[in-house]
């Protein structure tokens with residue numbers, strides 16, 4: 001008898017979850033985002049169990065952190081062993097080999113046939129901040145170019161670099177200066193009558209224009225780009241556009257930084273999303289799936305840029321903590337395995353096939369299915385040829401999947417995309433079960449919308 005992954009034994013959220021969430025609301029600020037009403041007790045692989053004994057399939061993966069799934073055996077074991085030996089040292093005070101090993105591994109894995117060095121941080125935002133700081137010191141320039149729809153974090157500089165104002169920035173200014181925003185080729189939202197090819201060609205031209213109309217290239221230290229926008233709605237940058245961007249950076253001595261915090265570590269079926277385009281950035285930021293859920297970020301880049309800051313100019317109490325490094329080494333060991341990446345591509349093909357079928361069946365709801373490899377999303381609209389974003393329908397779909405035992409989350413400038421971030425080693429049976437729930441949920445919401 002084959003057991004289903006999903007097991008629901010109470011209403012969702014159940015009484016135990018509701019009680020903990022009520023205490024959370026009383027004890028913690030409402031500003032700290034909370035996408036579901038679940039209180040989770042444990043996780044294994046692609047499944048999590050809440051405090052009421054309900055079991056869910058997790059297609060959010062801690063927002064793209066769990067490429068290798070919840071509590072993979074190797075990671076848990078390595079962390080337990082490390083916890084017996086050394087939990088904290090502070091790399092400012094003393095060196096430990098794990099820290100060096102993570103840096104060496106990233107130096108070898110990040111694209112680029114040149115000498116590299118890696119700085120370890122606690123979070124993605126911190127990695128982006130450090131990358132920009134190093135680019136500024138190295139170039140002696142201040143400007144940073146970012147894109148519409150970008151998300152780079154919640155520190156003051158990375159908030160300035162982030163695009164979506166109402167959700168991430170409202171009321172928090174003033175923001176860091178010297179951040180210049182260019183358009184991003186969001187092909188689905190191109191003008192009617194313009195072909196995709198025409199749109200991309202125009203966007204490539206716009207890049208050059210922006211270096212006249214927005215900022216002078218001689219003022220720009222770095223361009224920071226997500227090869228696939230994450231929070232922006234899983235929008236892959238066209239490869240030819242990335243190639244143009246690289247050319248322009250080369251022409252003007254601008255450092256190209258790929259923010260791979262969400263798209264890296266196998267999420268697109270390659271180790272780094274930028275690899276699909278063949279473009280080699282000067283620096284790459286990673287975090288999220290790098291350490292299987294332990295807080296660890298990294299900047300890996302050309303040795304001469306990484307060495308630009310004076311001794312003591314970089315550092316942090318917990319950066320590259322031994323437990324996080326132990327987890328990262330295990331996670332990277334798994335992710336770099338060719339079989340793991342092949343499985344990730346298969347997972348992507350299966351999700352895409354399912355979403356494409358759904359889009360054919362519900363054209364009034366699903367406006368676009370897009371992404372790169374298994375980093376996929378569907379964009380939800382008001383209907384027919386009307387591409388008006390529909391946040392309410394999107395929220396209704398994620399609510400319905402949760403009620404049926406599948407955790408999904410949103411993304412997008414208009415919060416109208418459902419994004420899929422499953423563990424990349426999710427078994428076929430769990431994936432099929434989860435996608436059947438997604439299908440059923442879209443149908444239920446479609447029926448509700450048409451008043452059936």
Ligand SMILES: Cc1ncc(COP(=O)(O)O)c(C=O)c1O
Nearest residue numbers: 123124125151152153230261262
């Ligand atoms: C592309 C990108 N950059 C930076 C960040 C910030 O990472 P963190 O939340 O670890 O600070 C994120 C987080 O979602 C991200 O997706």
